[in-house]
Amino acid sequence: MEKFCRDMPKIELHAHLNGSVSEQTIEKLLKRRAATSSSSSEQHGEAVATGCNIKPGNDLSLDDCFKKFSIIHQLCSDDESVYIITKDVIQEFAADNVKYLELRTGPKCNSTSNMTKSSYLKSVLQAIRDATTVKTSEIIVKLIISIDRAKPLQEAWENLQLAKQFRNFDVGREDMGDVIVGLDLSGHPSTTDVEKFIPVLQAARESSFKLTIHVSEIAGREDECRKLISLRPHRLGHATNLSTHPNQCIDIIQKILIQNIPLEICLTSNLMTSTIADLSSHHLQYWLDKKHQCIICTDDKGMFSTSLSKEFILASTTFNLSKEEVWSMSRNAVEHIFSSEHVKEQLRTMFATFICD
Ligand SMILES: [Zn+2]
Secondary structure (H helix, E strand, C coil): CHHHHHHCCEEEEEEECHHHCCHHHHHHHHHHHHHHCCCCHHHHHHHHHHHHCCCCCCCCCHHHHHHHHHHHHHHCCCHHHHHHHHHHHHHHHHHCCEEEEEEEECCCCECCCCECHHHHHHHHHHHHHHHHCCCCCCCEEEEEEEEECCCCHHHHHHHHHHHHHHCCCCCCCHHHCCCEEEEEEECCCCCCCHHHHHHHHHHHHHCCCEEEEEECCCCCCHHHHHHHHCCCCCEEEECCCCCCCCCCCHHHHHHHHHCCCCEEECHHHHHHCCCCCCHHHCCHHHHHHCCCCEEECCECCCCCCCCHHHHHHHHHHHHCCCHHHHHHHHHHHHHHCCCCHHHHHHHHHHHHCCCCC
16 A cells, blocks of 8 residues: 555645755755854754754644744745755655645745745745756646735735736746646634635635635634635635534534535644544544545645655555545545646546556
């Protein structure tokens, strides 16, 4: 099964850029920073000690994860490092036989390095172009712009504006349509007052962007989830707690089923952030029993030392899925990408050549 999951062509639809940065790339950035800065060797040591030594198997709280994100943000505080991480992340997904990747990130700025949100986004897009236009590359990469629910509303409007401005940035694959395909609402789930973002998300929809929203990562957010689902998002991230309290959430569950909103499922992430007690109680089984569309994703492959192949292996061993069932999940993900029918057709053709045996 391990070889099968690695060899199988795959689609990754829930991958945060910063959380996907591998330890090798972090080492590369630390060395680069040490070479270009005279004053920060202590900071490097501190960064490694507090953020980068979190190994698989360690329990991480959600707060730990967001601390680690902040360390990676510090290391990616200039345009060049943003370019490096994006290119590395794409190459690592491609090496794992991922054929189509939707990366997500929120544009960032840094006054010390003169990085603006606009230059940040350009660095990401240039890295997408350079990583995908080489002859050996078989991966198609699209971008989703993240709105951080912990940040002010003004930033969300700025992000939408940038998404519109850069949506058709030339990444050398004109036949594949726009490079920016959607918006996502994410960030620390304990922050409240997400209603304020609804007009931005509505405006994004009106501008023909697709929407994916992190919902129900922690318990007790049913009202928030109801409001966000009323936007009719095209996909949902996690939806962890709906099935643990089905009586309180029955109307939400029904809406997801009736509207056929696919769920982005991130097993290792949910386990390591302790938003589920153990894998056997993971909500994937609940939704599979209802024959609902579930897409296996990594969330933050660098943070949790995982890969999309490993997530499929985990799904198959935990829920006793056959090769046919695993392959069916991978292939069906094509139908839920945010790109055009033309791109879907290309992927269907590519996936049709894989022999499931
Ligand atoms: Zn996520």
